[in-house]
Amino acid sequence: MKQQLIEEIGKIKQQLLNISDSLYENPELGDQEYQSMQKLVAFLKEHQFEIETNIVGRATAFKAEFNSGKPGPKIAYLAEYDALPGVGHGCGHNLIGTMSTGAAVALSKLLHVVGGSVIVLGTPAEETNGAKVPMSEQGIFDDIDVAMIVHPGGTSHESGESLAMDAIQFSYFGKPSHAAASPEQGINALDSVIQLFNGINALRQHVTSDVRIHGIISEGGQAANVVPDKATAQFYVRAKSRDYLNEVVEKVKHIAEGAASMTGALLEITNYELSYDNMITNQVLSDVYTKNLKETSNQAVLPPKATYGSIDMGNVSQVVPAIHPYIGMNEATLVPHTKEFADTTITEEGHQALHDGALSLAKTGYDVLTDSKLFKAIQDEFKKTK
Numbered sequence: 001m002k003q004q005l006i007e008e009i010g011k012i013k014q015q016l017l018n019i020s021d022s023l024y025e026n027p028e029l030g031d032q033e034y035q036s037m038q039k040l041v042a043f044l045k046e047h048q049f050e051i052e053t054n055i056v057g058r059a060t061a062f063k064a065e066f067n068s069g070k071p072g073p074k075i076a077y078l079a080e081y082d083a084l085p086g087v088g089h090g091c092g093h094n095l096i097g098t099m100s101t102g103a104a105v106a107l108s109k110l111l112h113v114v115g116g117s118v119i120v121l122g123t124p125a126e127e128t129n130g131a132k133v134p135m136s137e138q139g140i141f142d143d144i145d146v147a148m149i150v151h152p153g154g155t156s157h158e159s160g161e162s163l164a165m166d167a168i169q170f171s172y173f174g175k176p177s178h179a180a181a182s183p184e185q186g187i188n189a190l191d192s193v194i195q196l197f198n199g200i201n202a203l204r205q206h207v208t209s210d211v212r213i214h215g216i217i218s219e220g221g222q223a224a225n226v227v228p229d230k231a232t233a234q235f236y237v238r239a240k241s242r243d244y245l246n247e248v249v250e251k252v253k254h255i256a257e258g259a260a261s262m263t264g265a266l267l268e269i270t271n272y273e274l275s276y277d278n279m280i281t282n283q284v285l286s287d288v289y290t291k292n293l294k295e296t297s298n299q300a301v302l303p304p305k306a307t308y309g310s311i312d313m314g315n316v317s318q319v320v321p322a323i324h325p326y327i328g329m330n331e332a333t334l335v336p337h338t339k340e341f342a343d344t345t346i347t348e349e350g351h352q353a354l355h356d357g358a359l360s361l362a363k364t365g366y367d368v369l370t371d372s373k374l375f376k377a378i379q380d381e382f383k384k385t386k
């Protein structure tokens, strides 16, 4: 049966490459990926998937389902297709979208025999305001049994962890006045922001080493001779687990309040982007995928990356067994979020990664659909980690 998957991927390979290359040529930013979504949706429609667009209130999100009509697990492949300002597909999401779509189409051809259903979820704006967050919150994964996504990289890595993250904005409101003639009349909002940075820098000594806190001053006054009456800082705060992150964020908020007291400015705290949870890899599912990749690709599969980033797949992994491995483009020195990374996605190595990733995903889906012992082991592990 797996031989048939190899043939099915072979049949659609050229179309997948064309779609990925055209996404590279026409990169679209998060929540504006209309053309990219259309291309993937059109391809899935061609292969008899039922399409629903504009889900969870996101115009460029979609759900495409192929249901065999026979009982069996529901396998979800997640497709990303957002690009970055300046560097286009510098994170290679053109490959992610096509690998997941290709895997789903190939697997769908075997469903009349093995039963179950396969779904592609189009998940916009991973780089900014990941749609996987509202999808996880609004029950999209309730009837799904496993969720998979593969990210391109320089080298192949097993699925691992990622940091939980909150994006927090601190706005201080003071009182303007002439900075030289009547400084005593002013309340300096910028001073609060500076104290906020100082306080956070003092906190760094007393958090675990996985914590990352990094921020900018996005608003710091208009002119040096006017006491700044409004100042704003934006921070990302990250930690290995959601629970510990919540503790750290509490401390950061106390610092922010202290900084307001020091000047008398008023403080407003908001989340300027969605929060991401830490990634929990389902090890049983991950091992099956790794076995399939090793069988498919001649590149080494390295242990999980020691990563300090955050991904919206983390939120998905909290509600359904999930994996987020990396597929190598045979270029160990490749740096993500660069033009070079984007350019590599359209080379022979990038195309090979697309093929190998799609096939390994399809094979893994097939294993989950046909091996009930494996299916149970995946669910048991998930229940245990919850």
Ligand SMILES: [Zn+2]
Pocket (backbone or CB within 6 Å): 091, 127, 336, 337
């Ligand atoms: Zn990225």
Ligand SMILES: [Zn+2]
Pocket (backbone or CB within 6 Å): 091, 092, 093, 126, 151
């Ligand atoms: Zn990415």
